[in-house]
Amino acid sequence: MSKKLPDKYGKFGEFGGIFAPETLMPPLEELERKYRIISKQKNFKKELAYLLTEYAGRPTPLYLAENFSRLIGCRVYLKREDLAFTGAHKINNTLGQVLLAKKMGKSRIIAETGAGQHGVATATAAALMKMKCYIYMGETDCERQKLNVYRMRLLGSEVITVRSGSKTLKDAINEAMRDWISNFSNTHYVIGSVVGPHPYPEIVRNFQSVIGKESKRQLFKKEKRLPDYLVACVGGGSNSIGLFHPFYNNPAVKFIGVEAGGLGINTTKHSATLTKGSKGMLHGNFSYVLQDKYGQITPTYSVAAGLDYPGVGPEHSFYKETGRAEYVYATDDDALKGFHVLSETEGIIPALESAHAIGWLLKNKKRFKKGEVIIVCLSGRGDKDVTEVAHIENVF
């Protein structure tokens, strides 16, 4: 278990690696080489720690949700990433990557975004560090998330509407990659999840690992023990890997990743890549993907825009294949139930993404015994989803 992951080829077992055009090989090599040097430098670590503490509000609390725990029948702790600045865990990665880009001497930042959370977090970090920033966003998502488009513009970023393909997240990634292929000499591409070609899955994981490291320390202080379960939602998989990874060498700690079951995994309207997908290449790495029999990537759906992605981080595929983690799903309805229950029992409105983890726990509480300890990653806050839920439920 102590073998280094990923290996020097960027592989997690058979997954990951680089499946990208030859033009991208030099910038990927440059990124890996400079990341290895810069991320070990004392002043980089110090600056990033300062930003995470003073600017992003870390450490986020590990909160024992007593009312919710009573419903589940064991002790459930919430890792409050919803309290990180900009309202989600995304800021952990963007502060790290934009700072890295600056140290690499890049002057221009690009990023993709689905619902806009990663876009806002990137725009925020870019504004802080005085970098020019361009955010690619699918036309469909721009219409659904007008407010986030405006937030990014307020922060000084330019939002570029993507009109190709399905006009959603995956097409925004394609377009950002095309930009990077054309402009890598002065541009850093801030990928928002543990996806993309090596070294991205490793870099994003390492910046997000602050979630798991803090949780481990905080729980030990409160309980003098390790948790029995870690539960987190999985779209691309950055909040879940961030929580899971620091516990990788603690085999007694079980990992549960909750995917978006949408309208049901036997329909075509879901995003449950690990549950229903098969092996393939998307956006530069080898992992599980949702595809048809000819290898065309299929459209996905979820009520939670942040989970609406036909791929998944290669490290998750490795965890699935080796049995290190279990991957389950929650449907839209399960997630909406989680959304309401957590709001009512704890006064915490969770993001619809995080509500998948909550909803799955509610549905599967019989699995857990009294005395067990669960940490759930509450990856984001639900303010962004209130209008959407009200609309779904015909409130107004």
Added chain:
Amino acid sequence: MNRIDEKFAELKGKGEKALIAYFTAGLPSVNGTIEIVKGAEKSGVDIVELGVPFSDPIADGPIIQDASFRALEAGMNVDKVFDICKALKRSVKLPYLLMTYYNPVYKYGCVKFARRCAETGISGIIIPDLPFEESRDIRKILKKHGTILVSFLTPFTPLKRAKRILKDAEGFVYFITSAGVTGPRKSFSSEMAKKLKEIRTMTGIPVSAGFGISSAVQIEQICDNVDGVIIGSFFVKKIIEGKIEQLWADIKELKMPLLGKRNYLR
């Protein structure tokens, strides 16, 4: 001898350079593609690349993206691409290759894909998102079936890496003229020409340049340093617009500077 090797040898004997044309398979239709390849051969194209449409073509610019999208909408798939090639085997003499992203090949099964390539007369395949490091296994499988795998180089490929890539290269080397995706550009950088010269001293395999080429003037600029040029978006745009007569005229015009000084002036 592979038909691509034969073609380059034949052209060299005549003092010519290759005009390699990219067409999206299934655009405007299965039969339409077959007719376009036949017409292209008559107009002067030496080698054809048939693009297998893919849902997420990260190396392609807006024109080929649009073409892929249209072809997929019209029901194109890998089996139908092989149907097109089967028909071409009987109706054209020029060598043809497939240009495809890796996922459709992987999903189809590399061995089955290689077998179908051999059956349908496909001389080689080009996979833009399969770097050298990952290409060893599929190259071996294709070789067994007499199909070559084209290697890529760019102006930014470090010398050491270029040497390793060239060691495995077969058929021709696909030299990407500039950073970025497919689609027309105005001019080339001076580093590009330098790199091209350098590469040609390193290998005996023909070098063909692609990405961003759309005019006879551009071809004249690089003609002396290459064995062939690859033109995609410029032709595909004509097909999308339904300007097929114009396509034949463009092919004739762009082949001119490739005919070699002797032939060109005659």
